[in-house]
Amino acid sequence: MRPYIKLFLSFAYIGTVSFGGGYSMLPMFQRELVDKNGWLTEMEMADMFSVGQCLPGVIACNTAVFVGYKQKGVRGGIVSAFGAAFPSVVITLILAAIITNLADFPVVMRAFAGLRVGVSVLILNSVIKLWKQAIVDLAAIVIFAVVFLIAIFTSFPVAILVIVAGFIGIAVSSMRKGASE
Amino acid sequence: MILLRLFYEFFITGLFAFGGGLATIPFLREMATRTGWFTLEQLMDMIAISESTPGPIGINMATFAGFTTAGVLGGVIASLGLIVPSVIIATIVSRLLDRFRENSMVKSAFYGLRAASIGLIAAAGLSVLGMAMLNTELFSQTGAFLDLFNFKAMILAILLFVATNKLKAHPIIFLAGSAVVGIIFF
Numbered sequence: 001m002r003p004y005i006k007l008f009l010s011f012a013y014i015g016t017v018s019f020g021g022g023y024s025m026l027p028m029f030q031r032e033l034v035d036k037n038g039w040l041t042e043m044e045m046a047d048m049f050s051v052g053q054c055l056p057g058v059i060a061c062n063t064a065v066f067v068g069y070k071q072k073g074v075r076g077g078i079v080s081a082f083g084a085a086f087p088s089v090v091i092t093l094i095l096a097a098i099i100t101n102l103a104d105f106p107v108v109m110r111a112f113a114g115l116r117v118g119v120s121v122l123i124l125n126s127v128i129k130l131w132k133q134a135i136v137d138l139a140a141i142v143i144f145a146v147v148f149l150i151a152i153f154t155s156f157p158v159a160i161l162v163i164v165a166g167f168i169g170i171a172v173s174s175m176r177k178g179a180s181e
Numbered sequence: 182m183i184l185l186r187l188f189y190e191f192f193i194t195g196l197f198a199f200g201g202g203l204a205t206i207p208f209l210r211e212m213a214t215r216t217g218w219f220t221l222e223q224l225m226d227m228i229a230i231s232e233s234t235p236g237p238i239g240i241n242m243a244t245f246a247g248f249t250t251a252g253v254l255g256g257v258i259a260s261l262g263l264i265v266p267s268v269i270i271a272t273i274v275s276r277l278l279d280r281f282r283e284n285s286m287v288k289s290a291f292y293g294l295r296a297a298s299i300g301l302i303a304a305a306g307l308s309v310l311g312m313a314m315l316n317t318e319l320f321s322q323t324g325a326f327l328d329l330f331n332f333k334a335m336i337l338a339i340l341l342f343v344a345t346n347k348l349k350a351h352p353i354i355f356l357a358g359s360a361v362v363g364i365i366f367f
Contacts, residue, residue, distance in 0.1 A: 015236040019353055025237070051278060054291055057195040057267030058202075060237040065271035066278065074272055081268045088236030089260050092244035093253055095230060100249070107364055114363015115229040116222075116313040117334045118356045121341040122232060123306040126203055127299060134295035143293055147300030151207060152307065155214065158207045159197040162297055169293020170286060 003072055004079045010037060011064050011083030016091075018060075025060050033067055040070060060084045139172045183251050184258045190216070191243050191262030196270075199291075199298045202231065202238025205263070207301040209246060210308065218250040225309055233353050239263055314338065337362055 010032055018028040026049050033039050040048070045067075052063035061081040068080030102108045135144055143165055150156050190212055198204040206228065213224050227249075231241035240260050247259025274281050281287060313334050320329040337359060345355055 017235060019233075019235050019351065048278070051274065051281060052271070053201065054199075054287075055267070055270050055274060056197055056199050057270065058237045058239045058263060061240075061264050061267040062271040065268055066275055069272060069275035077272050077275060078268055081264055081271070084237065085240045085260060085264055088234070088240040089244045089257060091234055091236065092231070092241045093248060093256050095234060096245050096248040096256065097253075099226070099230065110363045110367045111360040112226050112229070112363065113313075113334070113367045114337065114359040114361070115356060116225045116309070117337045117363070118341060118359030119225055119229045119232065120306065120310040120313045121338055121345060121359075122352055122355070123203065123206070123228075123302070123309060124342065125345055127303045127306055130200065130295075130299045130302070134299055140292065140296040143296035144300040144303075147297045148304050151301050151304035155211070158211050158301060159193055161301065162197045162199065162294060165293040165297030166290040167293070169291065169296075170289045173285070173289030173292060 004076065006037075007068050007071060007076055007080045008083035008086075011068075011080045012086050015060065015084045016087040029063060029067075039067060044070075058085070143168060184254060186216075187247055187250060187255055187259045188262040191247070191259045192266060194243075195239075195263040195266040198239070199294050200302070202242065203302050204298050205239045205242055206305040206309075209242060210305050212246070219246060221308070221312060223249060225312060228309070229356060233356050310338075333366055337366075 014025065014028045014032050018025040026046075029049065030042065030045055034042050034045050048066040049059075049063050052059050052066060055062045061084050064080035064084040065077035068076035068078070070076075072079070099108075131144075135141055147161050147165060150161060151158070194205050194208040194212075198208055206224075209224055209227075210221065213219050213221055219227075224246075227242050227245040230245060231238045234241055240263065243259040243263040244256040248256035250259070314331050315329055316331050317329070320326075341355055341359060345352075
């Protein structure tokens with residue numbers, strides 16, 4: 001039982017002290033799992049994090065599953081993922097309850113009007129950063145543009161767009177392979 | 182019944198959102214317009230809170246959206262729905278971690294997935310930007326073209342854009358700053 005509790009607590013700790021999600025959580029993962037517990041090497045940690053980013057869903061939970069699985073198999077992975085999510089759920093529930101009760105105060109409404117502007121700018125910055133990483137050639141630009149326009153102007157299901165884009169990625173790559181051979 | 186639907190909606194989100202917390206925004210936007218569980222304004226508030234609180238952004242958003250829809254249990258169920266696909270897929274991939282990274286089929290699929298994911302996030306971002314910058318309600322009442330634009334918000338956005346790219350501070354600092362500006366000037 002002890003090792004499972006330790007996994008849960010380690011990931012709960014990471015979930016409590018890291019702000020910003022995704023990439024900004026990597027340093028906390030390294031400090032807790034590599035430096036403090038010695039469960040894996042710096043290289044293994046980086047590998048797990050980068051594969052965790054590739055999979056769908058919550059990056060921190062994906063990475064937690066890899067680490068937990070390496071330590072204690074399937075159950076270790078499950079315990080770790082729930083550990084990473086647990087503090088978030090508790091903190092957000094408390095905040096949501098408070099904010100929902102305060103939402104009608106003019107001061108709170110003005111604060112949120114300002115916050116919305118801040119959020120828009122942060123999303124814009126993230127899109128620019130992601131663009132630099134993933135939009136590497138003309139075909140990627142075309143996929144981006146088509147998906148962007150469909151998402152703006154229609155209510156086509158998002159999930160289907162993602163699946164189709166995956167297959168188009170495979171098709172484009174195999175056509176290129178065919179052309180170069 | 183609402184809990185079952187919440188679980189299902191967030192399960193689908195967790196299964197198809199590639200790229201972490203931000204990638205869930207297009208799904209949540211779709212959910213807002215299709216189910217009416219929360220408004221787009223509420224969604225923006227959720228994003229702001231989720232970015233300013235500790236932990237994975239996706240979990241924060243799912244919890245908040247679930248809470249808004251169906252209370253405490255709703256928050257828990259929505260997060261659970263988001264996590265379950267992660268756990269299943271990551272457990273399967275754990276067994277073949279090294280082979281997964283080198284697989285050319287996987288690499289080519291991700292080439293398309295990433296481009297699409299950014300397109301979706303950009304589209305969601307644009308609608309969020311429009312909501313923060315434009316007074317569509319005021320404009321529909323007065324019909325005056327100048328009333329359409331929220332100039333204070335635009336100035337704040339430009340200042341923030343410059344500041345976030347020049348200064349290396351944590352996002353929460355900028356969010357706190359924009360909340361203060363909102364309280365004083367908006």
